[in-house]
Amino acid sequence: QVQLQESGPGLVKPSGTLSLTCAVSGGSISSSNWWSWVRQPPGKGLEWIGEIYHSGSTNYNPSLKSRVTISVDKSKNQFSLKLSSVTAADTAVYYCARTYYYGSGSAAWYFDLWGRGTLVTVSS
Amino acid sequence: DIQLTQSPSFLSASVGDRVTITCRASQGISSYLAWYQQKPGKAPKLLIYAASTLQSGVPSRFSGSGSGTEFTLTISSLQPEDFATYYCQQLTFGPGTKVDIK
Numbered sequence: 394q395v396q397l398q399e400s401g402p403g404l405v406k407p408s409g410t411l412s413l414t415c416a417v418s419g420g421s422i423s424s425s426n427w428w429s430w431v432r433q434p435p436g437k438g439l440e441w442i443g444e445i446y447h448s449g450s451t452n453y454n455p456s457l458k459s460r461v462t463i464s465v466d467k468s469k470n471q472f473s474l475k476l477s478s479v480t481a482a483d484t485a486v487y488y489c490a491r492t493y494y495y496g497s498g499s500a501a502w503y504f505d506l507w508g509r510g511t512l513v514t515v516s517s
Numbered sequence: 518d519i520q521l522t523q524s525p526s527f528l529s530a531s532v533g534d535r536v537t538i539t540c541r542a543s544q545g546i547s548s549y550l551a552w553y554q555q556k557p558g559k560a561p562k563l564l565i566y567a568a569s570t571l572q573s574g575v576p577s578r579f580s581g582s583g584s585g586t587e588f589t590l591t592i593s594s595l596q597p598e599d600f601a602t603y604y605c606q607q608l609t610f611g612p613g614t615k616v617d618i619k
Contacts, residue, residue, distance in 0.1 A: 439553075439561065439610040488560055495567060496549065500608055503551040505572065507560035 395420035397489050397508035405483075405515050411476040415489030415508060422470045423447040427492035429504060430463065430474045432485040440485075444492050445472055479515045486510040519543050521611035523604075529619040536592040538614045540605035545585045551606045552581055552590045554599075555613075561604060565590065592616075 401413035415428070422428065430442040443453035445463045453461050462475040476483060491506040520543040530536050540550065548568040553561035563572045565581035568588055578593040592599055600618055605611040 438612050439604055439606075441609065490560075500546060500549040501567070502549075503563055503566040503606065504553075504561070505563050505566075507562075510560050 395491070395506060397491065397506060399487060399489050399508045399511040401511060401513070403512060403514060405479055405513060406517055407480055407515055409479055409515075411474070411479050411483060411487075411513055411515070413474045413487055413489075413511065413513070414471050415473070416469075416471045418470070422465065422472065423467055427452075427494070427502075428465070428472050429490045429492045431488045431490055431504065431507075432483075433488070433510075434482075434485045442474065442476075442487075481515050484513065484515045486512050519546060519608055521605055521607060521609060523611040523614050525614060526612065527615045527617065529617050530595050531619045532595055532597055534595045536595050536599075536616060538590045538603055538605075538616075540583075540588045540590070540611050542586045542588075542607060546607050548584045549607055550581075550583070550588050552579075553604045553606060554601045555604065556601045564603075 396418045398416045405411045427444045427446050429444040433439050443461050443463050445451045445465050451463050460477045465472045488510045489508045490504040493505050494502045522541050524539045550568045552565040554564050555561040564575050564579050568583055569581045580591045582589050600616055602613045602615045604613050
């Protein structure tokens with residue numbers, strides 16, 4: 394069965410770049426799914442960051458678009474997140490998730506598989 | 518941008534209670550809504566998608582309904598393992614409803 398595992402530094406300095414990787418095991422990243430990043434600040438709600446298809450096509454949350462890059466490495470069966478110019482407001486648990494589109498509209502989607510999440514703290 | 522609101526933000530209930538959570542969208546979203554359950558320190562878990570379709574493996578005491586701008590998640594008989602925070606989701610996530618033990 395497919396599993397997702399996030400990895401990366403747990404501490405990033407302000408103005409630096411947050412970099413995380415999500416390893417996909419038990420299945421291929423080249424399946425007919427998109428792959429997303431979602432974050433959750435401590436004690437707060439969930440925020441979708443963006444998604445990638447194995448072809449390299451991406452969609453980003455407009456509120457973060459200027460700072461986000463999501464990439465895929467099919468040879469390693471993983472995808473990655475880079476978030477630049479981070480501040481304390483970017484401190485959060487970052488989850489990778491499998492995105493499933495079930496209808497004809499771009500809004501007909503859900504996240505059916507999640508990683509365990511990794512806490513990233515932005516602090517000097 | 519479509520905004521999602523949830524009510525109540527917090528509810529206290531007992532085992533066996535019927536619980537209903539409402540999610541409202543700022544504009545019509547057809548049936549494009551999902552519901553998630555999240556327990557402390559854990560990733561969210563998909564419960565329902567397309568407003569009313571139960572995800573495989575989710576107990577039948579969970580049900581969803583609605584279309585357009587108003588949606589509900591119902592737990593027919595609350596079990597001890599159901600105490601958690603529930604989120605609705607379309608393009609964005611709702612703010613969440615925490616279900617606590619009375």
